[in-house]
Amino acid sequence: MTTGRPPVVRRAPGKLFVAGEYAVVEPGNPAILVAVDRHVTATVTEPAEAGVVISSDLTAAPVRWLRRGDRLDPVGVADADRARRELAHVLAAVRTVTRLLAEHGRPAPDLSIAISSTMHENGVKFGLGSSGAVTVATVAAVAAHAGLALSAEERYRLALLASAELDPKGSGGDLAASTWGGWIAYRAPDRTAVLDLARRHGVAGALAAPWPGFAVRRLPPPAGLALEVGWTGTPASTTDLVSGLHRKAWRGTASHRRFVAATTDCVRATAEALERGDRHGLLATVRRARRELARLDEEAGIGIFTPALTALCDAAEAVGGAAKPSGAGGGDCGIALLETADAGPAGPAVSTEDTAHTGATGASPDIDHLRERWTAAGVRPLALRPATEGNEE
Incomplete structure (x- = not known):
């Protein structure tokens, strides 16, 4: 049931690589990126019914998901695999924040998440890092809705854990640009080591531990x-x-x-x-x-x-x-x-x-x-x- 709480809105910019492509996928190798003013916006409210309801301007209709342990399964969807593919990064972000809440003894929240983006035109993406931006925006919005006060680096780390769950080869440079904005110098962490940290010590432990290879700093x-x-x-x-x-x-x-x-x-x-x-x-x-x-x-x-x-x-x-x-x-x-x-x-x-x-x-x-x-x-x-x-x- 909804309680009349105001919506939580978070947005994240896209990115462009300036230098360092391909090499940056190896842990510790540097790259330079710039955030750009096309954004993904995530709006979180309380749903009218139990579960997680996700709508996106890239999907035909909202999809309701029910929790089965650590899984989120769609309800009333003819092609469940397609729904999982289309909303994979949003789902991964929700799962990662939910795990952190569980470690703090907090129940998994019911959520209504609306995603909108200016990184595509008529469904065709421009290649500005929309997957990274939607992950960052969703992590930030869900965490804020749950009352978690997170630093920029903690939001980045949660987004990286969510993204690496889907593809550990990704450098995470898009996530860093979407988190910090501006021009940045970035070094990718060892994603295998980071995922292992989360498995052994939990999400909270992975947020607090040093990440091999990772560094980020702003550039003029x-x-x-x-x-x-x-x-x-x-x-x-x-x-x-x-x-x-x-x-x-x-x-x-x-x-x-x-x-x-x-x-x-x-x-x-x-x-x-x-x-x-x-x-x-x-x-x-x-x-x-x-x-x-x-x-x-x-x-x-x-x-x-x-x-x-x-x-x-x-x-x-x-x-x-x-x-x-x-x-x-x-x-x-x-x-x-x-x-x-x-x-x-x-x-x-x-x-x-x-x-x-x-x-x-x-x-x-x-x-x-x-x-x-x-x-x-x-x-x-x-x-x-x-x-x-x-x-x-």
Whole structure:
């Protein structure tokens, strides 16, 4: 029965990888990400009947789930497996928070969860990390509804435990960007070790224990550069691409070691350029990141670069910018950094947040030319800005 309590609303931004893709799936390897202002919103209220009722703008109708021990089983659904697939990340988030409540002697709450997202259009996702964002938003909303006061790192850790339950190969970089927002340097924890911690010591124990390999810190936004994002029109599966690479027995090879070393050095140089406000150095490291991904693609043959992503990168280079696929490639989005009109000859002047997609101060003819070239190549410019805030109400 409902009690008239106000709804709890939490939202989480999407993400783009700036550098470190593929290498970051190995524990302790670094990457740089930026959160973007497309969000997933989770709204939690008390349901009219027992169980967990989940509705989403990506599913046809609300689905009611009843608890069977640690399981959540759908009620009155013709295709239960499809329902589990479509709502897998929401269900994993609910289970993880419920386990934490149980460890504190709290009963599993009845919930009504409504999910909405601006990371897709007519059901087609843009590749901005919607799975990570929905996990972070759901964890935060359910925890807040239950009265749990959690730090940002605890929310991230709960989301990582939920995500690793579904796919331990995922780095969790999307979860970190969705949690902290802005530009971040991130190192992935050992997900196998983290899941083992939770099995041996419970969720609360896993929240309190050190996580091997994990680190996150904020970085300043690039000054004097605009972040442009292009969508290829072709959705891609990060899980399939990363799994394909591992099926080729790439890990442990000389190629793997060289790629990880080169990518780690590239991420380090990118972070230093951001911290110094060195826009020319940053452009150089983004170009280098593109070359490293291209070399990996050539050696491993996993399909990172599609014709559209290559055209996206070439168009940015043609107008003096730097560009690369963002994430696993194979479709989805690419990013470009271009100097703004008022960057000045000597260094930083305005941040990406001040210039991207405003069409006013900081806009440059090169940005207009880039968007025209992208459109002609079948790449859709997306009106995205960095999201300075992470998981928020």
